[in-house]
Amino acid sequence: DAKTTQPNSMESNEEEPVHLPCNHSTISGTDYIHWYRQLPSQGPEYVIHGLTSNVNNRMASLAIAEDRKSSTLILHRATLRDAAVYYCILFFTGYNTDKLIFGTGTRLQVFP
Amino acid sequence: EAQVTQNPRYLITVTGKKLTVTCSQNMNHEYMSWYRQDPGLGLRQIYYSMNVEVTDKGDVPEGYKVSRKEKRNFPLILESPSPNQTSLYFCASSVDRGGTRTQYFGPGTRLLVL
Numbered sequence: 001d002a003k004t005t006q007p008n009s010m011e012s013n014e015e016e017p018v019h020l021p022c023n024h025s026t027i028s029g030t031d032y033i034h035w036y037r038q039l040p041s042q043g044p045e046y047v048i049h050g051l052t053s054n055v056n057n058r059m060a061s062l063a064i065a066e067d068r069k070s071s072t073l074i075l076h077r078a079t080l081r082d083a084a085v086y087y088c089i090l091f092f093t094g095y096n097t098d099k100l101i102f103g104t105g106t107r108l109q110v111f112p
Numbered sequence: 113e114a115q116v117t118q119n120p121r122y123l124i125t126v127t128g129k130k131l132t133v134t135c136s137q138n139m140n141h142e143y144m145s146w147y148r149q150d151p152g153l154g155l156r157q158i159y160y161s162m163n164v165e166v167t168d169k170g171d172v173p174e175g176y177k178v179s180r181k182e183k184r185n186f187p188l189i190l191e192s193p194s195p196n197q198t199s200l201y202f203c204a205s206s207v208d209r210g211g212t213r214t215q216y217f218g219p220g221t222r223l224l225v226l
Binding site for chain 1: 143145147155157160162168170204209210211213214216218219220
């Protein structure tokens, strides 16, 4: 299973942009890059995903390096509610698998 | 509201007493999964199901059983719970999205086995 590497923790002030990095040097051509987050005392929550191109949605943006060996989740204006553990996950979409492999993630602290 | 529900949310039991944790989704998703979350080990998949009557093992299936008799329900069964199954359990269902699948997670069930 392909592996991702993320910093253990990051800090941000409220209303500032946050860039959460992820390295995935062993990514294969069929792996999608997924980001989930887990707020305190809740189940993980889907944030965004991409394959090769940068992606935007209402929650965040995902910037993918040209060689796909790294990616960055961008929260444009952090709020206190964004304090969570963020997981970068490589996902192979196949019929006989539906497994998200969660690493330790990045714990994001947001200060008022 | 689209959601995955789990019951019970909290459960204390004793070794060997069979228990079932229910999971239900109202989104008509085909895929469903069970995960357990333990400190330092992250979330690990226990079982998953591709559709009704089709299930397969995840990474840590020992000591667990599942069934998928209806599309919306995916119960997790512990026939003879042991203390090492004390954990936080999450059910999830998956939807096709942009060439891949993304998962919706339930709120979790915290289990303590004495």
